[in-house]
Amino acid sequence: MTREQVKDKFRRAFAKENIARVIFLLLAVFSVLAVFTIVGYLLYASIPAFGRIGFFRFIFGSEWSAKSETFGIWRMIVGTFVLTVCAVLLGGTLAIFTAVWLVFYCPKKIKKIYTQIINLLAGIPSIVYGLFGYKFLMPLLVDIFHPNNAGFGLLACTLILSIMILPTITSITKNSLEAVPMQYYEGALALGCTKNQAVWKTLLPAAKGGIISAVILGIGRAIGETMAVQMIVGNGSGYPLGAFSPFTTLTSNIVQNWGYAAPTEQAALIADGFVLLIFILILNLCLIAVKKPKSGNKFFSRRLREGEKNDALKSYRRTGSIQDFLWIVSWAVALLVAFTLAFTVIFVFVKGLPNLSVDFLFGKSSNAHNTLAPAFVSTIMLIALALLIALPLGIGAAIYLNEYAKNGSVTVKIIRLFVDTLAGIPSIVFGLFGMVFFVRGMNMGYSLAAGGITLALIILPTVIRSTEQSLSEVPDSMREASYALGAGKLRTIFVVVLPQAIAGIVTSIILSVGRIVNESAALIFTVGSASTFIPLGYGDSAASLSVLVWKFMSNGLQVNEAYATAAVLLIFVIVLNLLVSLAEYLFNGRRYERKKNTAV
Amino acid sequence: MKRPVKILTCVMCVAVFAASMFAFAGCGNRGEAVIVSGSSSVTPIMEKLAAEYEKTHDVRITINMSSSGAGISDTQNDLNDFGMSSRGLKDGETGISGATLCMDGIALIVNKDCSVANVSKADVKALYEKGTAIAGTPITAAIGRDASSGTRTAFDELLKIENGYAADVAALAETGNVIEAIKGSANSLGYISYGSLTSAVKAVSLDNVACTYENIISGAYALQRPFVIVLKDGKKLSAAAQGFYDYIMSEQAQAIISANGYISVK
Numbered sequence A: 001m002t003r004e005q006v007k008d009k010f011r012r013a014f015a016k017e018n019i020a021r022v023i024f025l026l027l028a029v030f031s032v033l034a035v036f037t038i039v040g041y042l043l044y045a046s047i048p049a050f051g052r053i054g055f056f057r058f059i060f061g062s063e064w065s066a067k068s069e070t071f072g073i074w075r076m077i078v079g080t081f082v083l084t085v086c087a088v089l090l091g092g093t094l095a096i097f098t099a100v101w102l103v104f105y106c107p108k109k110i111k112k113i114y115t116q117i118i119n120l121l122a123g124i125p126s127i128v129y130g131l132f133g134y135k136f137l138m139p140l141l142v143d144i145f146h147p148n149n150a151g152f153g154l155l156a157c158t159l160i161l162s163i164m165i166l167p168t169i170t171s172i173t174k175n176s177l178e179a180v181p182m183q184y185y186e187g188a189l190a191l192g193c194t195k196n197q198a199v200w201k202t203l204l205p206a207a208k209g210g211i212i213s214a215v216i217l218g219i220g221r222a223i224g225e226t227m228a229v230q231m232i233v234g235n236g237s238g239y240p241l242g243a244f245s246p247f248t249t250l251t252s253n254i255v256q257n258w259g260y261a262a263p264t265e266q267a268a269l270i271a272d273g274f275v276l277l278i279f280i281l282i283l284n285l286c287l288i289a290v291k292k293p294k295s296g297n298k299f300f301s302r303r304l305r306e307g308e309k310n311d312a313l314k315s316y317r318r319t320g321s322i323q324d325f326l327w328i329v330s331w332a333v334a335l336l337v338a339f340t341l342a343f344t345v346i347f348v349f350v351k352g353l354p355n356l357s358v359d360f361l362f363g364k365s366s367n368a369h370n371t372l373a374p375a376f377v378s379t380i381m382l383i384a385l386a387l388l389i390a391l392p393l394g395i396g397a398a399i400y401l402n403e404y405a406k407n408g409s410v411t412v413k414i415i416r417l418f419v420d421t422l423a424g425i426p427s428i429v430f431g432l433f434g435m436v437f438f439v440r441g442m443n444m445g446y447s448l449a450a451g452g453i454t455l456a457l458i459i460l461p462t463v464i465r466s467t468e469q470s471l472s473e474v475p476d477s478m479r480e481a482s483y484a485l486g487a488g489k490l491r492t493i494f495v496v497v498l499p500q501a502i503a504g505i506v507t508s509i510i511l512s513v514g515r516i517v518n519e520s521a522a523l524i525f526t527v528g529s530a531s532t533f534i535p536l537g538y539g540d541s542a543a544s545l546s547v548l549v550w551k552f553m554s555n556g557l558q559v560n561e562a563y564a565t566a567a568v569l570l571i572f573v574i575v576l577n578l579l580v581s582l583a584e585y586l587f588n589g590r591r592y593e594r595k596k597n598t599a600v
Numbered sequence B: 001m002k003r004p005v006k007i008l009t010c011v012m013c014v015a016v017f018a019a020s021m022f023a024f025a026g027c028g029n030r031g032e033a034v035i036v037s038g039s040s041s042v043t044p045i046m047e048k049l050a051a052e053y054e055k056t057h058d059v060r061i062t063i064n065m066s067s068s069g070a071g072i073s074d075t076q077n078d079l080n081d082f083g084m085s086s087r088g089l090k091d092g093e094t095g096i097s098g099a100t101l102c103m104d105g106i107a108l109i110v111n112k113d114c115s116v117a118n119v120s121k122a123d124v125k126a127l128y129e130k131g132t133a134i135a136g137t138p139i140t141a142a143i144g145r146d147a148s149s150g151t152r153t154a155f156d157e158l159l160k161i162e163n164g165y166a167a168d169v170a171a172l173a174e175t176g177n178v179i180e181a182i183k184g185s186a187n188s189l190g191y192i193s194y195g196s197l198t199s200a201v202k203a204v205s206l207d208n209v210a211c212t213y214e215n216i217i218s219g220a221y222a223l224q225r226p227f228v229i230v231l232k233d234g235k236k237l238s239a240a241a242q243g244f245y246d247y248i249m250s251e252q253a254q255a256i257i258s259a260n261g262y263i264s265v266k
Helices: A003-053 A055-060 A074-105 A108-123 A126-145 A154-178 A182-190 A195-206 A208-224 A227-232 A250-257 A263-289 A322-355 A358-362 A373-404 A410-424 A427-441 A448-472 A476-484 A489-500 A502-518 A521-526 A545-555 A559-586 B003-026 B043-056 B068-076 B121-130 B150-159 B175-183 B213-218 B239-248 B251-259
Strands: A234-238 B032-039 B059-066 B082-085 B096-111 B141-145 B170-172 B188-193 B201-206 B224-232
Touching: A003 A055, A003 A263, A003 A373, A003 A410, A003 A427, A003 A448, A003 A489, A055 A074, A055 A263, A074 A108, A074 A154, A074 A195, A074 A208, A074 A250, A074 A263, A074 A322, A108 A154, A108 A322, A108 A559, A126 A154, A126 A227, A126 A322, A126 A545, A126 A559, A126 B175, A154 A208, A154 A227, A154 A322, A182 A195, A195 A208, A195 A322, A208 A250, A208 A263, A208 A410, A208 A427, A227 A250, A234 A250, A250 A263, A250 A427, A250 A521, A263 A410, A263 A427, A322 A559, A358 A373, A358 A559, A373 A410, A373 A448, A373 A489, A373 A502, A373 A545, A410 A448, A427 A448, A427 A521, A448 A489, A448 A502, A448 A521, A476 A489, A489 A502, A502 A545, A502 A559, A521 A545, A545 A559, A545 B175, B032 B043, B032 B068, B032 B239, B043 B059, B043 B239, B043 B251, B059 B068, B059 B239, B068 B082, B068 B096, B068 B150, B068 B224, B082 B096, B096 B150, B096 B175, B096 B213, B096 B251, B121 B141, B121 B150, B141 B150, B141 B175, B150 B188, B150 B224, B170 B175, B175 B188, B175 B201, B239 B251
Parallel strands: A234 B170, B032 B059, B032 B082, B141 B170, B141 B188
Antiparallel strands: B082 B224, B096 B188, B096 B201, B096 B224
């Protein structure tokens, strides 16, 4: 081989590597682009509203009337604020107790099962919570308190929303409690504290930073929650003054009024969504400001998690102190949470399973006899399209973040920030964006294509985070060995690194499928709700299983079918949860932090 | 199995899956498609008509249930073949025209265990407008529909409620939600399409006129409104849509409409 030939060969190899690098960078930058597009487009679409109504009159006006074309969202802002505060106070308190119990008091044997319970609680679709609240909780509250309405309002909403945000806060709090160095505990014991005192006075404060992040994420989830809230909140035109006065939130306002398409009101609703988005963005900025908990010296401090030293956590002395009381409370809360989950699941199964039949599941569907077959097909089609788009994008982005970018560089920080922002955007905002951008702007109409692309945006952060996590767990020595054998970077990534990270990718696929199965708000806005026929292509309007629950529930004549569909959904969710455990078991040896709840 | 092989298998699976999806999308007997969208009050009868029509014709009639407002705007934006509205069209709604399918009553409903049998128009108006409990009855709360509901628009017009509802009136998104809420509350009053009335709730009389089929036909019962098919001006319906449209306006279809508790106009 001549010198020239060698040079040429190298040049080509480098060209290939450089092109690959640019491609991965572009894939990574896509999330940044997506966030900017969503914010920009929603702002663009709401400018007419701000311009016509006036920014201050829009924010601080309290009347929303299509007839006189006055649109003010002040009472929705107040409604969302009050509801969020109540739900986070209740849900957050319960969640922190649950997390403390799970880490310090939970008997080892049931720890895995209880973690499953929390994951399952996170996996139950919003619409099923709505159904549960509407059909069980509201009548129950009416029986207990005899309010002068059907049970709508703050109390019912707070209760349901607390259950919904509990898993998010619990799992992040749990992670940060487990990251507290063991010495803190031992030190407290050495100073004469009992176990309870050490837990509540030393370990819990030590995990403060993580708990604050958890609560902020919980707030984001509460603000953005749509389907369950809009069923229970009552959408009255007042303020949430009492436990049973119906009010309106920013999200329920959008769902309720979108149908009427007078352009000014539509612009006002998009502006409503934009305000919601701004709140979420502010929350995300708060997250950055929160100090990460100090984890001590990386090499010399032992974590509580590593030892699993539940046995070491013996109580030396019992006192009647307040911490002992908190210990009892945490047991009570943990039992309550488990009971709530069991009750929700059993309620839906008892009401739904008797209405299931092979014919209802797989029979031929027509306008006379709406079966679930079309919903199965359209759900699968949505999953396929969303994964087809999100997997290459997400894996590519993760590869850039972990393999190419310098760790801690500004690019990485910015991209991570935007990925987290994307993860925090509520699905109703995605729905609104999908509606104005894909359905109308790109003329797709209500179609599976529009819904699939919108879903791809929703699951993208999950895929990126999960893949990145498992890529970072591949030891550097493997990469070095590969380079030493003469492999290029690209080859190393695809032949050596990615196969090692397959577990993370599989987990992210399962989590994404769960997210898609749960989704309803975004889909109603992009795919419509046609449920009688098996869709023949991606141009068709269709209803996924979740949307079908909403539809059956809404038309008033098919409540039994709604329960039956909800039961099928729950079975799906349980199976998916088991699959995640199975994946973790199969790919044992590499442990994963499940980032599920941070991503939702 | 070696790792790369594993990955390859995964990729293959996804590819085959996707390919089959697209193949599926490409072929298949499409039949002829008709898309109808709009009011949740009109949807039940439209589904029945569609079911009947499909027995004899090879078409797929897709019914997208939302609200009258959405039905109208979908028609204006050309997102359907024709829309459904449970109220007459307004002056401001341009570019479309309406054809009356049938008439429907608006039933005032209460819980089955509620002792109330009759309410007056003034009482109902005061209840929705000001939140005033109806004297001498257990009714203290009202349940309405959202602003884009045709039932609500018609109800408000018929009772001359002009300035929106009182603060503590719940506004629910769909007919079914109203029924479910009434089922769970002994002191609430709600309103729904007469055709959607089930035995799960009780319809009360208005000014001593019972909410019955006969009284709606004779016009004695005050709360009634038209179900309107919304057509886009200047758009030619596809052959399949035209066929279905002709069918729902035919006498044969009107017989089904009457049999389901709606009032045929033909």
